[in-house]
Amino acid sequence: xxxxxxxxxxxxxxxxxxxxxxxxxxxxxxxxxxxxxxxxxxxxxxxxxxxxxxxxxxxxxxxxxxxxxxxxxxxxxxxxxxxxxxxxxxxxxxxxxxxxxxxxxxxxxxxxxxxx
Numbered sequence: 001x002x003x004x005x006x007x008x009x010x011x012x013x014x015x016x017x018x019x020x021x022x023x024x025x026x027x028x029x030x031x032x033x034x035x036x037x038x039x040x041x042x043x044x045x046x047x048x049x050x051x052x053x054x055x056x057x058x059x060x061x062x063x064x065x066x067x068x069x070x071x072x073x074x075x076x077x078x079x080x081x082x083x084x085x086x087x088x089x090x091x092x093x094x095x096x097x098x099x100x101x102x103x104x105x106x107x108x109x110x111x112x113x114x115x116x
Contacts, residue, residue, distance in 0.1 A: 002066035003088035006107045007099045009043050009077035016113045023107050030075040040074035047102045048079055055091055064091055
């Protein structure tokens with residue numbers, strides 16, 4: 001079981017509904033299609049590097065990520081984070097704060113809401 005977040009480059013949506021529409025579009029365009037291989041945007045790479053500096057994505061450091069390595073879940077302007085449920089509260093809070101610090105949008109696809 002995992003808890004997921006989507007983090008992307010772009011202006012912060014006005015509300016959760018708009019964020020959901022943007023998320024759906026980005027997910028379909030960059031993550032769902034097997035035909036498209038787009039390198040992650042530099043700001044997404046920097047974000048993921050900062051994220052795994054605190055929560056490494058290897059088995060030696062404990063299970064945080066449900067699908068390591070994290071960077072493999074990034075394409076273009078978006079990264080999809082799959083966290084192990086046991087650490088989800090701690091990691092997702094920090095991931096959302098870090099996204100804001102990097103000027104990125106953080107969205108909870110399960111709750112269909114923006115993360116502050």
